[in-house]
Amino acid sequence: MGRTLAEKVYDAHVVRRAEGEPDLLYIDLHLVHEVTSPQAFDGLRMAGRAVRRPDLTIATEDHNVPTTDLLKPIADPVSRTQVETLRKNCSDFGVRLHPMGDAGQGIVHVMGPQLGLTQPGMTVVCGDSHTSTHGAFGALAFGIGTSEVEHVLATQTLPQIQPKTMAVTVEGALPEGVTAKDLILAIIARIGTGGGQGHIIEYRGEAIRSLSMEGRMTVCNMSIEAGARAGMIAPDETTFEYIKGRPHAPSNAVAGGPGGSSPQNESGDDWDRAVEYWTSLRTDDDAVFDKEVVIDAAELTPFVTWGTNPGQGLPLGASVPDPASFEDPVQRQSAERALEYMGLTAGTPLRDIAVDTVFVGSCTNGRIEDLRAVAGVLQGRKVADGVRMLVVPGSMEVKKQAEEEGLDGVISASGAEWREAGCSMCLAMNPDKLTPGERSASTSNRNFEGRQGPGGRTHLVSPAVAAATAVTGRLTAPADL
Amino acid sequence: MEAFTTYTGRAVPLRRSNVDTDQIIPAVWLKQVSRTGFDKGLFSGWREDPDFVLNQPQYAGAGILVAGPDFGTGSSREHAVWALQQYGFRVVIAPRFGDIFRNNSTKMGLLPVVLTGEQVADLQSRIEEDPALEVTVDLENREVRWDGVTARFEIDDYTRWRLMEGLDDIGLTLRHAEAIDDYEAKRTPWFPVTL
Numbered sequence: 001m002g003r004t005l006a007e008k009v010y011d012a013h014v015v016r017r018a019e020g021e022p023d024l025l026y027i028d029l030h031l032v033h034e035v036t037s038p039q040a041f042d043g044l045r046m047a048g049r050a051v052r053r054p055d056l057t058i059a060t061e062d063h064n065v066p067t068t069d070l071l072k073p074i075a076d077p078v079s080r081t082q083v084e085t086l087r088k089n090c091s092d093f094g095v096r097l098h099p100m101g102d103a104g105q106g107i108v109h110v111m112g113p114q115l116g117l118t119q120p121g122m123t124v125v126c127g128d129s130h131t132s133t134h135g136a137f138g139a140l141a142f143g144i145g146t147s148e149v150e151h152v153l154a155t156q157t158l159p160q161i162q163p164k165t166m167a168v169t170v171e172g173a174l175p176e177g178v179t180a181k182d183l184i185l186a187i188i189a190r191i192g193t194g195g196g197q198g199h200i201i202e203y204r205g206e207a208i209r210s211l212s213m214e215g216r217m218t219v220c221n222m223s224i225e226a227g228a229r230a231g232m233i234a235p236d237e238t239t240f241e242y243i244k245g246r247p248h249a250p251s252n253a254v255a256g257g258p259g260g261s262s263p264q265n266e267s268g269d270d271w272d273r274a275v276e277y278w279t280s281l282r283t284d285d286d287a288v289f290d291k292e293v294v295i296d297a298a299e300l301t302p303f304v305t306w307g308t309n310p311g312q313g314l315p316l317g318a319s320v321p322d323p324a325s326f327e328d329p330v331q332r333q334s335a336e337r338a339l340e341y342m343g344l345t346a347g348t349p350l351r352d353i354a355v356d357t358v359f360v361g362s363c364t365n366g367r368i369e370d371l372r373a374v375a376g377v378l379q380g381r382k383v384a385d386g387v388r389m390l391v392v393p394g395s396m397e398v399k400k401q402a403e404e405e406g407l408d409g410v411i412s413a414s415g416a417e418w419r420e421a422g423c424s425m426c427l428a429m430n431p432d433k434l435t436p437g438e439r440s441a442s443t444s445n446r447n448f449e450g451r452q453g454p455g456g457r458t459h460l461v462s463p464a465v466a467a468a469t470a471v472t473g474r475l476t477a478p479a480d481l
Numbered sequence: 482m483e484a485f486t487t488y489t490g491r492a493v494p495l496r497r498s499n500v501d502t503d504q505i506i507p508a509v510w511l512k513q514v515s516r517t518g519f520d521k522g523l524f525s526g527w528r529e530d531p532d533f534v535l536n537q538p539q540y541a542g543a544g545i546l547v548a549g550p551d552f553g554t555g556s557s558r559e560h561a562v563w564a565l566q567q568y569g570f571r572v573v574i575a576p577r578f579g580d581i582f583r584n585n586s587t588k589m590g591l592l593p594v595v596l597t598g599e600q601v602a603d604l605q606s607r608i609e610e611d612p613a614l615e616v617t618v619d620l621e622n623r624e625v626r627w628d629g630v631t632a633r634f635e636i637d638d639y640t641r642w643r644l645m646e647g648l649d650d651i652g653l654t655l656r657h658a659e660a661i662d663d664y665e666a667k668r669t670p671w672f673p674v675t676l
Contacts, residue, residue, distance in 0.1 A: 015664040038514035058675040078512040129557040145559035145585035248673040270671040448503040
């Protein structure tokens with residue numbers, strides 16, 4: 001019997017398999033940031049252990065960093081200590097770090113792909129649930145906790161029980177104005193926040209193949225919001241084209257210094273060998289998935305969330321649902337509580353919901369294509385009076401590219417704030433946050449209670465909907481302008 | 482890791498589904514670089530409500546949390562497990578868990594127990610009737626017992642053994658250092674390096 005993409009990548013990384021024990025899986029790339037690593041490095045110190053493969057490890061500062069005044073020290077002393085602790089740990093253990101202000105700094109899941117460090121067929125982990133982003137390249141990528149971070153630092157492996165496989169096939173083409181974000185929000189609403197639990201999702205079908213790498217990353221990023229262990233997309237020409245020429249792509253012989261490739265990468269044949277291998281990374285025709293879901297792309301429209309988990313979403317043209325309409329008592333109770341928290345009344349058209357803040361950014365939608373979509377809508381328009389709009393690039397590299405394209409000028413001219421790179425208001429660990437009762441339209445990934453600041457109310461949207469919403473002050477699609 | 486065999490004690494009913502790790506420990510608590518002091522952050526948003534179940538005196542000192550489906554979804558923060566343990570919980574019972582939370586729990590010795598939605602609802606009702614109800618979670622026999630009821634739960638043999646012995650994963654993996662060396666010698670040579 002044939003194998004799925006996920007099974008092929010998994011099998012190629014089994015270091016040891018024994019009856020009645022978890023497999024020991026090799027990790028090709030370990031991404032590190034300041035929040036989930038300090039206790040892991042401490043554990044190494046206490047046990048007198050080293051980082052086994054600093055050359056497969058890379059760190060950045062993203063969760064805590066302010067998006068203004070980069071040249072000043074971080075004002076919050078606790079955030080500052082956490083960032084300084086990462087710097088000391090990276091220095092003590094020989095791990096490459098892109099600190100605040102560095103040209104390579106950015107959100108950990110934007111940085112890896114941008115450097116060409118994320119490649120098809122690899123295993124990638126990080127102490128961050130949105131590591132699923134890297135699956136867009138046909139890598140097996142998943143989030144881990146701090147104990148596992150320590151385990152990977154010490155051994156470059158992880159004990160794993162092989163997840164099941166699930167196919168989400170999106171047939172047909174996405175209609176005009178429907179983006180990768182709308183698609184993944186619709187998928188999560190369909191299968192639920194536990195729908196992918198214990199599974200690796202492979203996204204397939206025409207609509208997926210037509211997506212850019214940025215769009216694919218948006219889809220895979222939110223796999224965790226459907227409860228999945230990971231999300232993957234088979235690599236193809238779009239993938240190869242994205243990787244080609246990046247600092248760590250095979251055969252790229254830019255030697256020396258950060259961003260340079262390794263000596264073992266300098267053989268001229270590596271690119272061809274890599275493409276040959278990558279091309280083999282697809283699900284065999286006779287492979288069987290444990291679970292399958294089919295979505296008709298033609299039925300999709302811009303999608304937004306109304307509740308407090310990412311599964312509580314609807315097409316923008318719908319109204320706030322009546323909790324009584326849910327048959328399942330658990331869902332009914334969850335909807336009742338969500339409406340209370342969100343300050344919404346059943347039956348209100350979603351387009352009538354007014355917002356105070358619009359946030360564009362995060363590892364879900366902080367890439368160049370997202371900023372282009374935002375600037376495209378804001379061109380010649382103004383952010384509505386009383387609405388605050390923050391635009392936070394996913395990395396310093398994305399920021400630089402956007403500025404070269406003049407997107408920052410369009411965004412600033414509209415009245416939105418153009419900021420420095422980081423996680424920012426996605427999780428409000430830095431100074432960018434909502435105040436109690438404040439309502440946002442956000443391109444991030446979680447509408448949990450208090451996620452963007454205690455008492456804050458979040459509606460998840462695509463970058464295009466975020467920009468149109470900023471213009472009218474109510475949830476709006478660009479087509480409505 | 483502290484070994485877990487059997488726990489007998491009182492339990493708290495948390496009648497909510499989709500309890501994500503942002504609720505268990507809000508992000509503001511994640512800035513600490515130590516492993517201690519997270520008990521104060523446990524459900525800190527919800528604890529501001531005086532009626533929240535953990536603020537009710539009849540549930541003080543309980544070691545088992547009984548919650549709705551999809552407990553521990555969202556962020557990978559292991560701080561959620563540390564906060565539950567440091568507050569005094571040894572076991573969380575729910576119909577379904579987020580994968581990463583469940584993994585993190587078993588690394589730390591907090592036992593995640595899956596019972597059916599019906600069993601969980603029954604147990605929650607019984608606790609609400611009698612907050613002093615004694616509940617036993619028996620890992621050796623894979624059973625939860627209360628009030629003459631015995632509910633079986635599943636857990637793989639290896640994780641059960643590791644929890645019962647209180648074994649640390651890194652030490653176990655390093656017994657196979659030779660297998661890791663062998664794998665590294667044969668790895669795809671052009672996979673990227675960071676340095």
